[in-house]
Amino acid sequence: MRASMRDSPIDFDRLFHALGDPTRRAIVDALVEKPASVSKLAGPLGITLTAVMQHLEILEQAGLVHTEKLGRVRVCRLVPGGLDALERWIREHRTPWEQKLDRLGEVLGEENSAG
Amino acid sequence: MTAIESNIIHSTFVIERNFPWRPARVFSGFSQPALKRRWYAEGDHELHEFHMDFHLGGSERLRYRFRKGHPIAGSEIANESIYQDIAEEKRIVMTSRMALNGKTIAVMLATFEFVPADAGTDLILTHQGTYIDWPDGAKMIEAGWTGLVDRLQKDLAQ
Numbered sequence: 001m002r003a004s005m006r007d008s009p010i011d012f013d014r015l016f017h018a019l020g021d022p023t024r025r026a027i028v029d030a031l032v033e034k035p036a037s038v039s040k041l042a043g044p045l046g047i048t049l050t051a052v053m054q055h056l057e058i059l060e061q062a063g064l065v066h067t068e069k070l071g072r073v074r075v076c077r078l079v080p081g082g083l084d085a086l087e088r089w090i091r092e093h094r095t096p097w098e099q100k101l102d103r104l105g106e107v108l109g110e111e112n113s114a115g
Numbered sequence: 116m117t118a119i120e121s122n123i124i125h126s127t128f129v130i131e132r133n134f135p136w137r138p139a140r141v142f143s144g145f146s147q148p149a150l151k152r153r154w155y156a157e158g159d160h161e162l163h164e165f166h167m168d169f170h171l172g173g174s175e176r177l178r179y180r181f182r183k184g185h186p187i188a189g190s191e192i193a194n195e196s197i198y199q200d201i202a203e204e205k206r207i208v209m210t211s212r213m214a215l216n217g218k219t220i221a222v223m224l225a226t227f228e229f230v231p232a233d234a235g236t237d238l239i240l241t242h243q244g245t246y247i248d249w250p251d252g253a254k255m256i257e258a259g260w261t262g263l264v265d266r267l268q269k270d271l272a273q
Contacts, residue, residue, distance in 0.1 A: 097240060101132045103154035104144050108136060111143075111150070 010085040011062070018062035019086075023047065024055045028078065031065065035077035038067075122248040130240045138204045138229040141236045145169075145207055145227065163191070173198045175209070190216055205229055221246045 018024055027041055042052045056076060059065035064082040067074055094102070134141045144150050148167050156165035160179040167175040177194040181187055193214045200208035206228050213221040223244040230237040 095128075095130075097128075097130055097242065100155055101130065101238070101240075103158075104141075105132075105134060107150055107154045108134065108140060108144050111140075 012085075012089065014058075014062045015064075015086060018058050018064055021055070021058075023051075024059055027052070027055055027059065027076075028064065031076060031078045035075055038074045038076065041076065124246040125244070126246065127241070127243045129242070132238045132240075133232060133235060134238060135235040138231055138236045141238055142204045142229050160185075160192075169198065169201070171198060171201055187215075193217075219247055 019028070023045060026045055030036055030041055030044070038049055038052050038056070041056075042049050045052065056065060056067055060067060062082075063079055063085075065076055066079050067076045069075075091099075091102075144154065146169050148165075148169070151167060152165050156162055156177050156179070158179075160181055163178040163180060165177050167173070175194075175196040175198070177196075178191060180191045181189065194211055195214075196209045196211040198207065198209050200206060206226070208224070208226045211221075211223045211225065212219055213223065221244050223242065225243075226239075226241045228237075228239040228241075230239060
């Protein structure tokens, strides 16, 4: 169904653009809690349904949000693992010493539980 | 076109990190060779040598080769350090020379401070370096980032 999306490389321009807008981040914040309908999302944001749909389209293209029509309602939810690419991107871009100290924490953590 | 580029770059950075353990434990990650090997020497490269002699004036040697797929695959990094100051569970000061394929590319001074904090230890690393005549350094670093993103994209595409 969404195979074409998986096959294509992550588009970081789209990802950062999608998250570079406060309204879209507010939508993501809301969806972290639970799936929601478009109108439920629009209410607290104080914007029109059309505007929400436009934001959702950008979030969908970035692979962060999935929407589907269930009966008469369009339901939106976060894509599981949608932020993984971002997480990995950040991890890969930590400086060598930050990465080393991440590993130090892991190593000491294991020692801790062992001892 | 006529800009003269210096072959020397000076750079200092500070990293602070809180660990949820007492200074003794965090310090052990630096003083015990078996532990330090795991977080410091091992990694995504072919490790050739790691040896440390943890006492005042003692030396540490780290040599590794970049694996296939790395922008400078096949190149060897050798890092030779001296423990210039050790205060048990409080402080480690070391100087290091880093060579790429036998040529010095950086000389560094690293100070690690282990400060007791409410919920453990604040580790403060102050890293001062002189980076020497790194051939196409900026390009290599850029290639490094690009390579990482490429690898990430390949991984994710699978």
